[in-house]
Amino acid sequence: MKFIDITQTLRENMNVWPGDTAFSYEPMLETKKGDSVNVGRITMSSHTGTHIDAPFHVNGEEKTMDELSLDLFTGEAMVIELDNIKTIDPSYIESIPLNGVKKVLFKTTSRPGGHSYEDYPEVAPALADFLKQAGVHMIGVDFPSVDPLTSKELKAHHALNKAGIIILEGLDLSQADQGRYELFCFPLKLKHGDGSPVRAVLKQLR
Numbered sequence: 001m002k003f004i005d006i007t008q009t010l011r012e013n014m015n016v017w018p019g020d021t022a023f024s025y026e027p028m029l030e031t032k033k034g035d036s037v038n039v040g041r042i043t044m045s046s047h048t049g050t051h052i053d054a055p056f057h058v059n060g061e062e063k064t065m066d067e068l069s070l071d072l073f074t075g076e077a078m079v080i081e082l083d084n085i086k087t088i089d090p091s092y093i094e095s096i097p098l099n100g101v102k103k104v105l106f107k108t109t110s111r112p113g114g115h116s117y118e119d120y121p122e123v124a125p126a127l128a129d130f131l132k133q134a135g136v137h138m139i140g141v142d143f144p145s146v147d148p149l150t151s152k153e154l155k156a157h158h159a160l161n162k163a164g165i166i167i168l169e170g171l172d173l174s175q176a177d178q179g180r181y182e183l184f185c186f187p188l189k190l191k192h193g194d195g196s197p198v199r200a201v202l203k204q205l206r
């Protein structure tokens with residue numbers, strides 16, 4: 001079975017949203033210090049690295065991480081490659097037959113680790129209705145957020161939520177070519193969670 005790992009490695013000093021909690025994994029117990037086990041402590045934001053946003057992230061009335069259907073997190077997915085794009089809008093994908101695929105992942109760079117927080121593409125809010133019409137229920141991106149860094153309105157987040165499309169951010173699609181795959185990206189079962197890191201992998205369809 002061939003898997004392609006499309007998850008960023010969680011590590012010290014990794015980039016996080018400006019002002020958000022830094023990632024750390026610290027040893028609390030260590031066999032090299034005479035403890036009987038190695039046990040670590042993880043400190044991180046719910047939006048670090050490769051993660052899913054619960055609708056609750058931008059709307060306090062909507063579903064939290066633990067309330068989302070597991071069906072969202074696995075199934076056929078299409079990777080669509082759009083190089084050097086500034087704004088992902090429907091015009092770029094109108095000509096691509098989605099054939100009922102429910103998850104669409106946008107690859108906008110071949111750089112391992114994806115885009116920086118300073119410079120990444122935008123998602124046009126109009127993409128939400130287009131994807132909904134096509135029967136898509138998840139959008140994945142290889143950049144930190146579907147809205148620009150300084151956006152307060154978060155138009156794309158709200159439009160996607162309204163269209164019933166779940167958001168997967170911070171993918172590393174450097175190892176995945178355009179095409180169809182089976183996706184697995186299960187989040188933690190986090191009570192009241194606004195988001196969660198996931199281990200996202202693609203399985204080659206044969």
Ligand SMILES: N[C@@H](CC(=O)c1ccccc1NC=O)C(=O)O
Pocket residue numbers: 017019020045047053057144145146169
């Ligand atoms: N929209 C970003 C995260 C985000 O907006 C954020 C993350 C941590 C601290 C503050 C944030 N936004 C503040 O406006 C995301 O969905 O991952």
Ligand SMILES: [Zn+2]
Pocket residue numbers: 046047051052053169195
């Ligand atoms: Zn997020």
Ligand SMILES: [Zn+2]
Pocket residue numbers: 053144145146157167169
């Ligand atoms: Zn987001």
